[in-house]
Amino acid sequence: MLRRGLVAALAMAVLLPGAARCADTEAYRKARQRMVRYQIQDRGVRDPGVLEAMRAVPRHEFVPERYRDQAYEDHPVPIGLGQTISQPYIVAFMTELLELEPGDTVFELGTGSGYQAAVASEVAGSVYTMEIYRELADAALARLKSLGFGNVHARHGDGYYGWKEKAPFDAIIVTAAADHIPPPLIEQLSPGGRLVIPLGSPFSIQQLVLVTKDREGKVSERAIIAVRFVPLLGH
Ligand code: SAH
Numbered sequence: 001m002l003r004r005g006l007v008a009a010l011a012m013a014v015l016l017p018g019a020a021r022c023a024d025t026e027a028y029r030k031a032r033q034r035m036v037r038y039q040i041q042d043r044g045v046r047d048p049g050v051l052e053a054m055r056a057v058p059r060h061e062f063v064p065e066r067y068r069d070q071a072y073e074d075h076p077v078p079i080g081l082g083q084t085i086s087q088p089y090i091v092a093f094m095t096e097l098l099e100l101e102p103g104d105t106v107f108e109l110g111t112g113s114g115y116q117a118a119v120a121s122e123v124a125g126s127v128y129t130m131e132i133y134r135e136l137a138d139a140a141l142a143r144l145k146s147l148g149f150g151n152v153h154a155r156h157g158d159g160y161y162g163w164k165e166k167a168p169f170d171a172i173i174v175t176a177a178a179d180h181i182p183p184p185l186i187e188q189l190s191p192g193g194r195l196v197i198p199l200g201s202p203f204s205i206q207q208l209v210l211v212t213k214d215r216e217g218k219v220s221e222r223a224i225i226a227v228r229f230v231p232l233l234g235h
Contacts, residue, residue: 024058031072032059039074040092047096053122054092059085061147062113081133083230085113086175090227092119097196097210097224098171100124105166107188109159109232110175114140117152120173126151128166130159132234160235162188169193177202177229181211181221189213199223202231 036054045051060071062085067077076084086094094116100106104124108117111131117140121127129152131137137156144152155163160182162172167188174185174197181197189195193213200206207223214220 024061028058028060028072035059035072035074035088036092039087039089043089043093045089045092045096047099047123049100049123050092050096050119053095053119054088056122057115057118058147059088059115061143062115062118079113079136081136083112083133083136085115086229091116093225094173094175094196094208095119095123097208098124098173098194100171104170105168106171106173107159107163107166107169107185108173108175109162109182109185111137111140111154112175114144114149114152114154116173116175117154118144118147118149120171121149121152124151124171126153128153128155128163128169130155130157130163132156132158158234160184160232164188171195174198174232175229176232177206178232181209182235186211186213186219191215191217196224198227198229204228 032055036051060068063071063077070077076087079085100123106120106124106127108129111129117127117129134156141154162184168190169188170190170193172185172189172195177198191213192215195211197209198206199209205226205228208225208227210222210224212220
């Protein structure tokens with residue numbers, strides 16, 4: 001009986017497409033609690049919705065298996081093709097800057113692993129995210145689907161041009177470093193909307209800039225902190 005059960009379990013592990021995913025164990029949940037407390041709250045992030053999202057989203061599922069033991073550490077992690085999943089604090093900080101409300105529609109340029117989109121989707125209504133590498137876009141889409149993030153819509157394409165059919169967006173998040181704000185993204189931002197983008201030289205330190213569009217459509221920019229992101233590609 002025991003042996004049959006074991007064989008069945010092994011067969012499941014081989015056959016199930018999600019077999020490579022590891023469960024959200026107590027150890028992972030504890031690691032997230034610590035991550036939120038010491039890396040995020042201690043550095044000043046206060047938005048309860050953002051803190052809850054960072055505690056809820058299983059970051060280890062978005063990290064390649066060989067780096068999984070680093071998933072909750074205080075730094076970015078490689079995700080292939082020279083790209084990275086951002087440091088947890090930066091994800092939380094950028095999400096807080098967006099001041100998301102439950103019904104908001106968000107656009108993300110740079111899906112990468114899909115982690116930032118998943119976090120934003122916990123606080124907003126829906127997230128549209130675009131990735132320039134097809135391989136990353138397909139992997140993120142499959143991952144988000146299998147983890148049940150039904151309000152994230154991911155697509156392969158050059159996010160410089162936004163996602164016109166789904167615009168306008170209440171919030172836009174750019175997760176690759178640009179030397180200017182893509183004009184299509186300003187156009188696709190709702191009046192009253194917020195956009196965050198790392199601006200500056202792609203191979204050095206950038207400024208995280210918060211762009212706001214007021215009810216009359218007037219756009220203002222404010223530099224917030226120094227950051228380091230991978231470069232914006234394409235366009
Ligand atoms: N937000 C991601 C991390 C982003 S790394 C996460 O949570 O994992 C930046 C990503 O932007 C990379 O995957 C890179 O391929 C992508 N990228 C760069 N230029 C792009 C463009 N013009 N359009 C869409 N994606 C782009």
